[in-house]
Amino acid sequence: MIRVISQTYQYPGSNRISFPDFHFAKGKHGLLLGDSGSGKTTLLHLIGGLLHAQAGRIEVGGVDLASLREYSLDQYRGQHFGFVFQKNHLISALSVEQNLLAAPFFAGLPQEPERVEALLTELGLEGKRKARISELSQGQAQRLVIARALLNRPSVILADEPTSALDDKNCEKVIELLLEASSSHGATLIVATHDQRLKSKIPHYVQL
Amino acid sequence: MNLIILVWSYLKARPLTTVLNVILLAVGISVITVLVLFSNQLQERITSNSKGIDLVVGAKGSPLQVILCNVFHIDFPTGNIRLSDAERIARHRLVKKAIPLALGDSYLGFRIVGTNSDYPEFYKAELAAGNWWSSDMEVTLGAVVAEQLKLSPGAKFLSAHGLTSEGHAHQEHPYVVVSVLKRSNTVLDNLILTNIQSIWLAHDLTESGKAPVNPSTLVSRHEAGDSTREVTSLLIQYRNPLAVIQLPRYINSQSNLQAAAPAFETARLFSILGVGADVFRGFAAVLILMSGLSIFIVLYNSMKERRYDLAIMRAMGVNRVRLFMSVVLEGSMLTTLGSAIGLLLGHAALFAFTMTVKESAASGTQAAVFYPEEVWLFVGSIGLGILCSLLPAIQAYKTDIHTVLAGN
Numbered sequence: 001m002i003r004v005i006s007q008t009y010q011y012p013g014s015n016r017i018s019f020p021d022f023h024f025a026k027g028k029h030g031l032l033l034g035d036s037g038s039g040k041t042t043l044l045h046l047i048g049g050l051l052h053a054q055a056g057r058i059e060v061g062g063v064d065l066a067s068l069r070e071y072s073l074d075q076y077r078g079q080h081f082g083f084v085f086q087k088n089h090l091i092s093a094l095s096v097e098q099n100l101l102a103a104p105f106f107a108g109l110p111q112e113p114e115r116v117e118a119l120l121t122e123l124g125l126e127g128k129r130k131a132r133i134s135e136l137s138q139g140q141a142q143r144l145v146i147a148r149a150l151l152n153r154p155s156v157i158l159a160d161e162p163t164s165a166l167d168d169k170n171c172e173k174v175i176e177l178l179l180e181a182s183s184s185h186g187a188t189l190i191v192a193t194h195d196q197r198l199k200s201k202i203p204h205y206v207q208l
Numbered sequence: 209m210n211l212i213i214l215v216w217s218y219l220k221a222r223p224l225t226t227v228l229n230v231i232l233l234a235v236g237i238s239v240i241t242v243l244v245l246f247s248n249q250l251q252e253r254i255t256s257n258s259k260g261i262d263l264v265v266g267a268k269g270s271p272l273q274v275i276l277c278n279v280f281h282i283d284f285p286t287g288n289i290r291l292s293d294a295e296r297i298a299r300h301r302l303v304k305k306a307i308p309l310a311l312g313d314s315y316l317g318f319r320i321v322g323t324n325s326d327y328p329e330f331y332k333a334e335l336a337a338g339n340w341w342s343s344d345m346e347v348t349l350g351a352v353v354a355e356q357l358k359l360s361p362g363a364k365f366l367s368a369h370g371l372t373s374e375g376h377a378h379q380e381h382p383y384v385v386v387s388v389l390k391r392s393n394t395v396l397d398n399l400i401l402t403n404i405q406s407i408w409l410a411h412d413l414t415e416s417g418k419a420p421v422n423p424s425t426l427v428s429r430h431e432a433g434d435s436t437r438e439v440t441s442l443l444i445q446y447r448n449p450l451a452v453i454q455l456p457r458y459i460n461s462q463s464n465l466q467a468a469a470p471a472f473e474t475a476r477l478f479s480i481l482g483v484g485a486d487v488f489r490g491f492a493a494v495l496i497l498m499s500g501l502s503i504f505i506v507l508y509n510s511m512k513e514r515r516y517d518l519a520i521m522r523a524m525g526v527n528r529v530r531l532f533m534s535v536v537l538e539g540s541m542l543t544t545l546g547s548a549i550g551l552l553l554g555h556a557a558l559f560a561f562t563m564t565v566k567e568s569a570a571s572g573t574q575a576a577v578f579y580p581e582e583v584w585l586f587v588g589s590i591g592l593g594i595l596c597s598l599l600p601a602i603q604a605y606k607t608d609i610h611t612v613l614a615g616n
Contacts (some may be wrong), residue, residue, distance in 0.1 A: 078525015091219035
């Protein structure tokens with residue numbers, strides 16, 4: 001599903017970061033483990049096409065990301081990836097339901113209100129359809145972000161430090177939810193984290 | 209979800225700033241709308257009333273006053289001229305047509321004008337009811353007069369001396385309404401027309417009763433060359449362009465006559481009024497400029513607040529151009545709203561004005577008229593919105609997803 005070959009990245013005025021080559025098979029969830037500064041967010045962004053590769057090759061679903069022009073990359077990203085960022089980054093001007101409806105709109109896909117409703121119910125947010133983002137608890141916001149990431153039926157879900165700020169109990173709940181949701185929707189979950197706790201849940205990992 | 213809902217949600221998310229910006233622009237646009245409506249209607253009114261009148265001859269005095277009094281019926285007469293003098297001018301070879309007017313009386317604020325049938329004919333007036341006045345003390349009412357005073361053919365009234373409603377009544381000679389004019393949107397709407405003898409009669413100047421040997425060209429059934437009887441003015445049409453130079457000079461050389469050209473005097477009037485209009489226009493321009501600046505600042509700042517939103521949108525598949533467009537749409541939606549409300553407000557203000565100020569109805573000002581300038585105002589406002597949102601839109605266009613989301 002995801003193949004990373006001889007990736008290095010250099011920020012202006014700092015050292016070059018080198019990444020090991022690896023391959024994640026479809027449906028096989030994996031971790032990108034590393035301490036802060038190890039470049040795990042950089043690698044996650046390279047895989048997600050949020051950052052242009054400077055060298056090597058990144059293939060997602062058999063497509064070389066470097067071969068896509070910016071416009072096609074935007075479209076590819078919107079239709080094949082779901083993102084879960086450390087901070088929830090929901091659009092606070094929109095309601096809960098609108099945040100979900102916006103996902104296919106942004107990706108240029110048809111909007112399916114029934115699917116939005118089904119996902120809200122699945123994640124226990126059915127009572128919050130019309131609520132404002134500011135009315136959600138931390139946990140509810142995180143579940144909404146997961147719902148948003150799943151909505152466009154992505155083949156890959158990229159999560160950046162989804163558990164770092166959580167206690168053990170909540171950490172376990174979130175990672176269970178992510179794993180369960182990804183598996184049931186047929187998406188490959190990739191989590192970039194420094195959180196060693198996750199190794200027990202996702203044994204397959206790449207150390208950076 | 210679509211772009212309009214998205215942009216509208218952002219506007220709704222900061223209601224106070226949105227309302228402030230819309231109001232700021234709306235007030236500026238409404239001031240300009242009122243100006244456009246007012247000055248256009250005034251101009252139309254003035255040109256339609258003075259169209260075809262090349263020269264007005266009255267007693268010596270201010271030429272502007274001669275025009276205001278005898279063409280627009282808003283100022284007082286400069287005095288009267290002798291019928292014999294008026295006849296001499298009317299007979300001049302450069303004069304194609306001369307219409308006599310005798311002013312001085314009124315009824316409840318509406319002027320009674322002694323004239324002949326040439327005057328309504330000149331404005332192509334048509335009757336709504338009754339027959340034209342024929343004998344003495346018979347009057348034809350303008351449409352507004354009939355409407356406001358609720359008079360119809362058969363009604364009688366006493367005229368008052370002077371052009372205000374306070375003058376003393378001419379008790380002995382009541383007028384009889386014989387007809388009412390159709391609305392013509394000219395000065396005739398506000399006048400009461402009769403023959404010149406009626407005006408004389410109201411002032412106890414009776415006719416001899418004998419048929420005139422040599423009837424006057426201006427006042428039928430009256431002997432020509434009478435230097436004791438007077439009229440207020442003559443409206444003159446030139447026979448040929450040569451008259452433009454010769455006739456005013458000829459008339460002004462006569463000791464007690466004053467010639468005034470409506471075209472020249474109204475141009476002078478517009479240039480005086482123009483200063484006032486310019487002040488308002490400047491005030492409105494400042495308001496519009498301020499709202500433009502305010503929209504720019506609000507959008508520019510909100511791009512900073514919204515950098516995560518923008519980055520998330522990009523991550524979720526929105527390309528740079530669509531992000532740019534959404535910001536431009538936000539700016540132009542604000543100004544579209546502002547100018548639409550402004551145009552509405554302008555018309556509403558004028559409507560309120562016509563409802564509350566009686567004189568405005570007399571001047572024929574209407575709120576439900578639209579001018580092409582308003583379309584330009586609307587289009588211009590949308591342009592302003594686009595202009596103000598250009599820089600914030602470029603900011604959005606340049607959003608670097610990785611830098612924003614990686615938080616460094």
